[in-house]
Every structure is written in structure tokens, then in C-alpha cells.
Amino acid sequence: MQPHILLKQQPAAASLALTLLLLANNINTTAAFLEPVSLSLGIAGSVAAFGYLANHIFHLNTEGCRADWISFNRSGLEADLERKLFGQHIATRIIVKAVSGFMNNNNPKKPLVLSLHGWTGTGKNFVSQLIADNIYKEGMDSKFVHIFTAELHFPHANQIDSYKSQLQQWIRGNVTDCPKSMFIFDEMDKMHPGLIDSIKPFLDYYDKLDGVSYRKAIFIFLSNAGGEGIIQTTLDFWRSGRDREEIELKDLETTLSLAVFNNKQSGLWHTNLIDKNLVDFFVPFLPLEYKHVILCTKAEMTAKGLMPDQDVADKVARDLVYFPKSERVFSVKGCKTIESKLDYYL
Structure with a gap:
């Protein structure tokens, strides 16, 4: 249960990464034409800018307690x-x-x-x-x-x-x-x-x-x-x-x-x-009936990128146990085992 950090490349971050690359190339290109003092100041300023942009990229890509990461839909x-x-x-x-x-x-x-x-x-x-x-x-x-x-x-x-x-x-x-x-x-x-x-x-x-x-x-x-x-x-x-x-x-x-x-x-x-x-x-x-198991099965097929198949859904639904025994109204395990049973029939 330790907190973890997830990093994902965002379009804005990609743009900043390109800026950093150009900045680094610029330092190498101009170094030969500058006097020592000017070169030192220029490099110091570039390094500071590099650090700022690097921190900004890290901030953008690290999950934080901010509106861009937490927003109700x-x-x-x-x-x-x-x-x-x-x-x-x-x-x-x-x-x-x-x-x-x-x-x-x-x-x-x-x-x-x-x-x-x-x-x-x-x-x-x-x-x-x-x-x-x-x-x-x-x-x-x-x-x-x-x-x-x-x-x-x-x-x-x-x-x-x-x-x-x-x-x-x-x-x-x-x-x-x-x-x-x-x-x-x-x-x-x-x-x-x-x-x-x-x-x-x-x-x-x-x-x-x-x-x-x-x-x-x-x-x-x-x-x-x-x-x-x-x-x-x-x-x-x-x-x-x-x-x-x-x-x-x-x-x-x-x-x-x-x-x-x-x-x-x-x-x-x-x-x-x-x-x-x-x-x-x-x-x-509420406990789930046969018709709900059918819907669960079709939804699982859709989630797997498959076209919902009524025959397969019926086979999966019939394979479940229902109660009360005399009336067989409700699925004992609801839709909990649908995924594994669907894999069997597919």
C-alpha cells in the first residue's frame, strides 16, 4: 500500500523536452564564440533554465493533489x-x-x-x-x-x-x-x-x-x-x-x-x-437475475473487443448456479465469475 509515482509523457511535456534539447545544443554551438566570462554567465543561465524546465516537466507528469489530476466527471x-x-x-x-x-x-x-x-x-x-x-x-x-x-x-x-x-x-x-x-x-x-x-x-x-x-x-x-x-x-x-x-x-x-x-x-x-x-x-x-447475467456477459465480451454473442451469453448464464433451488431466480455469485467462464466458452 505504499504510495507510488506514475510518469506519463504529456504533449506539453514533449514540447518542453524539445526545448531542453535545443537549449543544450545552443550551449554547445555558441560556446566557441563567447569570451570566458560571457560563456560562464551564459552557461550558468542556461543551467538554471534547464533546471527550472526539468522541474516543470517532473511536476506535470507526477500525480499531484491538483485539479489536473483530481476532477469529478x-x-x-x-x-x-x-x-x-x-x-x-x-x-x-x-x-x-x-x-x-x-x-x-x-x-x-x-x-x-x-x-x-x-x-x-x-x-x-x-x-x-x-x-x-x-x-x-x-x-x-x-x-x-x-x-x-x-x-x-x-x-x-x-x-x-x-x-x-x-x-x-x-x-x-x-x-x-x-x-x-x-x-x-x-x-x-x-x-x-x-x-x-x-x-x-x-x-x-x-x-x-x-x-x-x-x-x-x-x-x-x-x-x-x-x-x-x-x-x-x-x-x-x-x-x-x-x-x-x-x-x-x-x-x-x-x-x-x-x-x-x-x-x-x-x-x-x-x-x-x-x-x-x-x-x-x-x-x-439487489441480487441479480438471469437477464442481468446475460447483460454482464455481453458487456464483458464488448470489453474484450468482441461482438456480443447471444448464444455464448446464454451458455455462460446457464452454467451458473441459481437460488432458491425450487425457483432458480437469483445467481448465487451474481456476475463475479463471468470473466473466467467466458474465457472457457470462447
Whole structure:
């Protein structure tokens, strides 16, 4: 998780590089015609100019906490969610409004905190990626996007106090470097209870803590917790013959927040983040049906530069496991295994 620097050649940088080359050639060409004093002054001035231009090129090509590297693209986010995320009308609506409202506010009162919930393969990680892609020029590769996973970064229960301290230091240091940092916590349902409470002050309505403002940061929690309640509600709508697009956030929000708060495996079990209302949105991701798996498969084919093929998409979709067993309505793994299965059929 160490920060890294990415260098890419830009048109402006190429022009400056040519200027440097001409400048160096000019020094060699004119040296023979100048007196020693004039030559020394000329070389000193050229070296100073060379250093300035070199620093400028480095500045242009090094990712920084600046508008040319961090700039929100609302239309891009809307288009990505519309074209690439399937079966998630509630999540799409919430994400666009929440992220747009936050990023267009020059003086937010607190960081944006999103908690994404749902069954595996329904798009939680993917949505996090789309958000990053439309804020940071380098997307998920940006040094201002930080990802934590329970099993990798916090594996030992007996080291929880150490993890809390390290997590606080990491967030404090990175927000100090760039106020518009993003922190993604994956596998929240595997987090040790109480770990996330250690960063509660960073998510609260404080102007500054020890001289650091966290108000422009984004925190995203990803969890399977609450998935059963989301599935049951979606299944109830299906059994009653109602369209899934009729499901509204109000049908899920209360049940979801209570399930997460009371579930010891949620990572947010009895956390102050919930009872202090510091989570701005609980975002439900609905289980995916056969028709959504078809769409995922075709989208993956397009991403691979192939023409979408209905026959291949059907073969991939039929190869997945669905539940409940008697009705086979929802994909057990959503669209999570589509890429590997598509490679098999291709």
C-alpha cells in the first residue's frame, strides 16, 4: 500500500523536452564564440533554465493533489453506471446523487461516507472502481485511493489495538498529503468489531483534528452484511408479480441499517458510526437475475473487443448456479465469475 509515482509523457511535456534539447545544443554551438566570462554567465543561465524546465516537466507528469489530476466527471459516472452496472436502479440513483452533491460542494461539513451492501457479485467493488475512475485521473491506480481488506491488512484479532493505531496514522498522513483522498474498506463483514470505530472522529462534523481537515475525503465500506434481508425483499416482490424496479430505498433502508448494526459479523456491529448517523447512505445492491447475467456477459465480451454473442451469453448464464433451488431466480455469485467462464466458452 505504499504510495507510488506514475510518469506519463504529456504533449506539453514533449514540447518542453524539445526545448531542453535545443537549449543544450545552443550551449554547445555558441560556446566557441563567447569570451570566458560571457560563456560562464551564459552557461550558468542556461543551467538554471534547464533546471527550472526539468522541474516543470517532473511536476506535470507526477500525480499531484491538483485539479489536473483530481476532477469529478458527473456525466462520466452516470454513463458508466448506465452502461456497465446492471439490475441496480437504487444503487445507481443514490451513488450519482451522493457523489455529485459531495464533489460539487466546496465546503462539505463532513466526509462522504457510503456503506454498500449486498450479495457477492452484485457490483459493490465495481461501483467503487467507477467512482474512483470519475474522480481521479489514474482511477484505482491513483496514489490517493487506498484500499483495505480485512484478511490482508487486519488478519490477527490479538493485534486489534495495533491495527487501530496504524489505521489512524495511515488515514491522517494521507489526508494531510491530499484532503481529497478516498478510502475503501472491503470485506467489512470480516472486520474485527470495533476496528472501524477507531476512525470515527475522522468521519464526524469537525472542522479540523490536530490541524487536519477530513471534510473532503471519501470513505466507502463494502459488505455482504444485510444481504439476506435485501434478497428476501427482492424475492417477495418477485413472488408477488411486482417488478424489481418498484423496490425503493425506503423498502430496505431501515431493515438494512438495523441488520448491519446488530450483526457482529458486519464490521459495523454496535458502531458509533451508525448511532451517530455518520454513514450518509446505506446502499443496497439487489441480487441479480438471469437477464442481468446475460447483460454482464455481453458487456464483458464488448470489453474484450468482441461482438456480443447471444448464444455464448446464454451458455455462460446457464452454467451458473441459481437460488432458491425450487425457483432458480437469483445467481448465487451474481456476475463475479463471468470473466473466467467466458474465457472457457470462447
